[in-house]
Amino acid sequence: MSLSYSSLVLADGRFPAGGYAHSGGLEAAVGAGRVRDLASLHEFLLGRLCTVGLTEAALSAATAVRLEQDPPTAVAWDDLGAEAHARIASPRLRETSRRLGRQLVRTARATWPSQLLDSLDPAMKDGPHLSIAHGCVGHVAGLDAFAIAVTSTYGTVAGPATAAVRLLGLDPAAVSGLIATLATDAEEVAATAVEAGGGPLDELPCPAATLVEIESERHEQWEVRLFAS
Amino acid sequence: MSSGRCDSLPPELHTHHHGHDHDHDHREPSVSTDRLSAAATGGVTGRGGRRPLRIGIGGPVGSGKTALIAALCATLGRELSLAVVTNDIFTTEDADFLRRRGVLPDERIMAVETGCCPHTAIRDDISANLDAVERLEARNAPVDVTLVESGGDNLTATFSRALVDHQIFVLDVAGGDKVPRKGGPGVTTADLLVINKTDLAPLVGADLEVMDRDARARRGSLPIVFTCLAREPGAARVAEWVRERSAAWSVEGLQGLVP
Numbered sequence: 001m002s003l004s005y006s007s008l009v010l011a012d013g014r015f016p017a018g019g020y021a022h023s024g025g026l027e028a029a030v031g032a033g034r035v036r037d038l039a040s041l042h043e044f045l046l047g048r049l050c051t052v053g054l055t056e057a058a059l060s061a062a063t064a065v066r067l068e069q070d071p072p073t074a075v076a077w078d079d080l081g082a083e084a085h086a087r088i089a090s091p092r093l094r095e096t097s098r099r100l101g102r103q104l105v106r107t108a109r110a111t112w113p114s115q116l117l118d119s120l121d122p123a124m125k126d127g128p129h130l131s132i133a134h135g136c137v138g139h140v141a142g143l144d145a146f147a148i149a150v151t152s153t154y155g156t157v158a159g160p161a162t163a164a165v166r167l168l169g170l171d172p173a174a175v176s177g178l179i180a181t182l183a184t185d186a187e188e189v190a191a192t193a194v195e196a197g198g199g200p201l202d203e204l205p206c207p208a209a210t211l212v213e214i215e216s217e218r219h220e221q222w223e224v225r226l227f228a229s
Numbered sequence: 230m231s232s233g234r235c236d237s238l239p240p241e242l243h244t245h246h247h248g249h250d251h252d253h254d255h256r257e258p259s260v261s262t263d264r265l266s267a268a269a270t271g272g273v274t275g276r277g278g279r280r281p282l283r284i285g286i287g288g289p290v291g292s293g294k295t296a297l298i299a300a301l302c303a304t305l306g307r308e309l310s311l312a313v314v315t316n317d318i319f320t321t322e323d324a325d326f327l328r329r330r331g332v333l334p335d336e337r338i339m340a341v342e343t344g345c346c347p348h349t350a351i352r353d354d355i356s357a358n359l360d361a362v363e364r365l366e367a368r369n370a371p372v373d374v375t376l377v378e379s380g381g382d383n384l385t386a387t388f389s390r391a392l393v394d395h396q397i398f399v400l401d402v403a404g405g406d407k408v409p410r411k412g413g414p415g416v417t418t419a420d421l422l423v424i425n426k427t428d429l430a431p432l433v434g435a436d437l438e439v440m441d442r443d444a445r446a447r448r449g450s451l452p453i454v455f456t457c458l459a460r461e462p463g464a465a466r467v468a469e470w471v472r473e474r475s476a477a478w479s480v481e482g483l484q485g486l487v488p
Contacts, residue, residue, distance in 0.1 A: 014353070014354075016353060016354035016355065016356055017354070017356050018354060018356040018357040018360075020344050020346055020349055020354060021342055021343055021344030021346070021350065021357060022344065023344075099357070099360065102360055103356035103357060103360055104356075106356055106359060106360065107356050163344075166345060223320060224319045224320055225319060225320070225342075226318075226319060226344065226345040227342070227344050227345070228342035228343075228344055228357075
């Protein structure tokens with residue numbers, strides 16, 4: 001993998017695409033008492049990486065691989081959208097995924113102006129799922145499929161990790177260290193995602209974090225919450 | 230059913246569910262509003278063929294931002310097509326409050342959750358708010374004015390100019406009469422400073438003259454309005470300011486002064 005400046009722009013937590021308002025299911029897990037400290041956060045992040053992280057990265061990579069091979073008009077957006085949709089069971093997380101996808105495309109349009117990003121709205125009603133949006137944005141930013149998959153896995157880990165600092169008062173430096181220790185795992189997941197992304201759409205990985213999906217529905221009913229999801 | 234703009238409804242369809250006093254005549258909208266409305270085109274543009282005017286309302290927790298929005302909707306809802314985006318810190322309480330008050334139909338109100346960073350949502354990363362604003366405006370087109378309420382924050386919160394065209398900053402007297410002197414970007418640069426809860430001044434030992442003098446020193450010629458929304462729920466002077474901004478926005482659009 002060659003490091004590109006653009007991949008850092010896309011992966012930066014300060015990239016203004018709305019991610020800061022979401023905890024990736026961590027707030028619900030903290031509420032349920034399953035994440036309490038650095039050790040349980042480590043388990044949560046590893047679990048997330050190997051489930052949602054792989055699923056999302058593979059969808060992003062599949063999008064990128066198709067954009068590399070075809071002119072954008074030839075990409076089967078409906079099929080891609082359906083595969084992404086089918087891999088999120090919770091209606092609330094589906095909505096969240098689309099919202100974050102719209103927000104990513106919105107910001108990326110100004111960051112990396114391109115016909116592809118302008119064409120996504122008509123192509124995907126209510127906006128593309130985040131994974132597909134990430135694949136498209138990574139593509140117009142000049143990232144290859146692996147860089148797209150790695151930035152996706154980084155987001156999978158870094159979002160909830162940052163939320164944990166706010167929710168549990170953990171040492172920010174220790175959490176940073178935790179994110180760093182997941183480097184090998186995240187790169188392995190990304191490599192698996194790229195390999196799968198080059199194959200048939202309906203054979204993309206689909207491991208799900210079932211408890212996160214169930215708890216996200218309950219989380220929506222909380223009277224007071226810090227994060228939108 | 231109800232509508233944010235009564236003048237768009239035939240009299241026989243008009244039902245009184247929009248929560249304002251009914252001393253006005255629904256069949257006779259102000260002439261200027263009606264004439265300008267005719268210039269509106271489809272899509273998400275409002276009067277003057279321009280996108281809707283967007284006004285941000287910020288200020289500390291409990292200063293009266295939501296109450297001010299309820300007042301503006303009640304006072305202006307019959308002459309302007311309004312939409313409201315609320316930003317709560319923890320919940321959707323502000324949006325729920327507005328819905329309960331019935332000042333606007335449900336479909337004209339949308340809540341954005343800010344991940345406990347209200348200032349981020351209106352300044353550093355406005356993507357969620359822009360998404361909400363544009364969907365709301367498209368769903369209710371033509372909208373004249375969209376109000377964006379920030380989550381209650383501190384004195385440093387300001388809106389990005391990419392999110393709103395004007396901003397109102399709301400303080401309350403109970404926060405102490407030193408607040409205007411302390412300044413901060415909201416107090417200093419907001420297009421309108423509203424100092425609410427004047428009725429509490431004697432109870433909390435606040436001197437309104439001191440607040441007025443300090444605010445003027447901070448703000449130069451920028452306007453300041455003292456309100457007591459509990460006793461004057463129509464917020465007439467703030468509503469007048471919004472009315473003027475909306476009219477100016479439309480005229481600029483009609484004159485082709487701006488894209």
